[in-house]
Amino acid sequence: MRLGVLFSGGKDSTLALHLAAEKEEIACLITVISKNKESYMFHTPNIDATSLQAEALGLPLISIITEGRKEEELADLEKAIAEAKSRFQIEGVVTGAVESVYQASRVQRICNGLNIWCFNPLWKHDQKTLLETLLKRHFHVIISGIFAYPLDEKWLGKQIDEQVIAQLVNLQNQYGISPSGEGGEIETTVLDAPMFKQKIEIIDYMVEAKENCGVYIIKQARLAAK
Amino acid sequence: MILVVDLNWKKDSLAFNEFVMPITSIIRPFEKCEVKHFSEIAPEDLDVYKKVVLSGTALKDHTTLKQLGKFNWIKTLDQPLLGICAGMQTISLVFGEHLTSCLQIGMAEISTLKENPLFQENFKAYTLHNFSVKPCQTFETLAESTKCIQAIKHKQKSIYGVLFHPEVRNQEIIQRFIKLIY
Numbered sequence: 119m120r121l122g123v124l125f126s127g128g129k130d131s132t133l134a135l136h137l138a139a140e141k142e143e144i145a146c147l148i149t150v151i152s153k154n155k156e157s158y159m160f161h162t163p164n165i166d167a168t169s170l171q172a173e174a175l176g177l178p179l180i181s182i183i184t185e186g187r188k189e190e191e192l193a194d195l196e197k198a199i200a201e202a203k204s205r206f207q208i209e210g211v212v213t214g215a216v217e218s219v220y221q222a223s224r225v226q227r228i229c230n231g232l233n234i235w236c237f238n239p240l241w242k243h244d245q246k247t248l249l250e251t252l253l254k255r256h257f258h259v260i261i262s263g264i265f266a267y268p269l270d271e272k273w274l275g276k277q278i279d280e281q282v283i284a285q286l287v288n289l290q291n292q293y294g295i296s297p298s299g300e301g302g303e304i305e306t307t308v309l310d311a312p313m314f315k316q317k318i319e320i321i322d323y324m325v326e327a328k329e330n331c332g333v334y335i336i337k338q339a340r341l342a343a344k
Numbered sequence: 345m346i347l348v349v350d351l352n353w354k355k356d357s358l359a360f361n362e363f364v365m366p367i368t369s370i371i372r373p374f375e376k377c378e379v380k381h382f383s384e385i386a387p388e389d390l391d392v393y394k395k396v397v398l399s400g401t402a403l404k405d406h407t408t409l410k411q412l413g414k415f416n417w418i419k420t421l422d423q424p425l426l427g428i429c430a431g432m433q434t435i436s437l438v439f440g441e442h443l444t445s446c447l448q449i450g451m452a453e454i455s456t457l458k459e460n461p462l463f464q465e466n467f468k469a470y471t472l473h474n475f476s477v478k479p480c481q482t483f484e485t486l487a488e489s490t491k492c493i494q495a496i497k498h499k500q501k502s503i504y505g506v507l508f509h510p511e512v513r514n515q516e517i518i519q520r521f522i523k524l525i526y
Contacts, residue, residue, distance in 0.1 A: 141358040219470055223450035226403060226472060230449065235404045237358050242366035242512065
C-alpha cells in the first residue's frame with residue numbers, strides 16, 4: 119500500500135514514518151506549516167526544517183502553508199492530502215497521533231472523505247516506552263520547544279537521552295507533565311534517524327524563551343554524511 | 345489466558361499497533377493474553393482460553409465482513425466473547441443478522457438502555473465505524489448513540505459487542521469483561 123506520512127519533523131511523526139516503512143511503501147511526506155502559533159493541529163518550532171529532513175530521508179515532500187484558523191487549517195490539510203493522492207497515488211495516510219482524539223478524529227474524517235486509509239501506529243502507546251524506543255532505534259532528537267512549568271530555557275536544544283527521559287518521567291510524577299509532550303508541553307526536532315541517508319547538522323540557532331515557554335529555532339542547517 | 349483476535353486485513357499489518365496492542369496493554373496487568381490473527385484460529389485450540397476479544401480494524405477495512413466462514417467457531421464458543429467495532433459487526437453477521445450504514449468518527453454520547461455488567465448510565469466514547477447493526481431477534485440492545493446501536497448482547501450466550509472503542513476511552517469496560525464471572 120502506498121502511503122503518505124503527515125510529517126512535522128518531530129519525534130512522533132518520524133517514528134510513525136519508520137514503523138510504517140517497515141510494513142508498507144512510503145510515497146511522500148506531507149507537511150502543513152501553520153502561521154498560527156496556537157494551532158492545535160500543526161504548530162511546531164522547526165517546521166521549516168522539514169524540507170531538509172525530507173531531503174535527508176530521500177522522500178518527496180508536499181508542503182503547504184495555512185493561516186491556521188481552526189477549520190480552515192483542516193481544509194488546507196485536506197488539500198495537501200488530496201494533492202498527495204493525486205501526485206503520488208497514495209492509498210492511505212500515517213500520523214504520529216498518540217493520545218489526541220481531537221487530532222486523530224479530524225484526520226480520520228479527512229481520509230474517509232478522500233476514500234483513503236488512515237493509520238496511527240503510535241496510538242495509545244505508553245509515552246515513556248515511546249521515548250525509550252527512540253533511543254533503541256538510535257534517533258537523534260533535540261527538544262526544540264518547551265511550553266509548561268517547570269520546564270525552562272535549559273531544556274532547549276537538549277538531546278533526548280536516558281538522563282533526559284528519567285528527568286521527564288520525574289516531572290510527570292511531580293507535575294503531571296506528559297513525558298513525551300503529548301499535552302504540548304514539549305516539542306522536538308529529529309536530526310538523525312535510521313531512515314535518514316544523511317544527518318542534519320545545525321550551523322546556527324536562536325533561543326527565544328520567557329519563563330516556562332520557549333523555542334529553539336534552527337536558523338541555518340546542512341546535511342552531513344553519517 | 346485471554347485470546348485477542350486480530351481482525352485486521354492481514355497478519356502483522358500496520359494497523360496492529362493501533363487496534364490490537366491497546367487491548368493487550370489493558371488486559372496484561374490482569375491476565376495473560378495471546379494474540380492470533382483471525383486467519384489462524386482453529387476451533388479445537390480455543391479450549392485453553394478463558395475469554396476471547398475480537399479487535400476493531402481501520403475504518404476502510406471490512407475484510408472480516410466478507411470472510412465470515414473464518415468465524416464459524418463463534419457459534420459454538422462456550423467462553424465469553426467481546427467484539428469491538430468490526431468485532432461486533434462480525435459477530436452479528438455470523439449469527440445471520442444484518443448491518444446498517446452508520447458513519448461515526450470521534451467522541452459520541454452513549455446511552456445505556458439495559459442493565460449489564462460492562463457499563464452503566466450515559467457516557468462519552470470514541471467511535472470509528474461505517475456500519476452498525478439492526479435491532480434483531482438474536483441480540484438485545486444494551487446501548488445506543490443518537491445515530492445507531494452501540495452495544496449488544498446475545499440473548500442466551502455471554503457474547504457482547506461494542507461498536508465504540510473502549511481501548512481508547514472507557515478502558516474499564518475491557519477490564520470488567522476480563523473480570524466477568526460467568
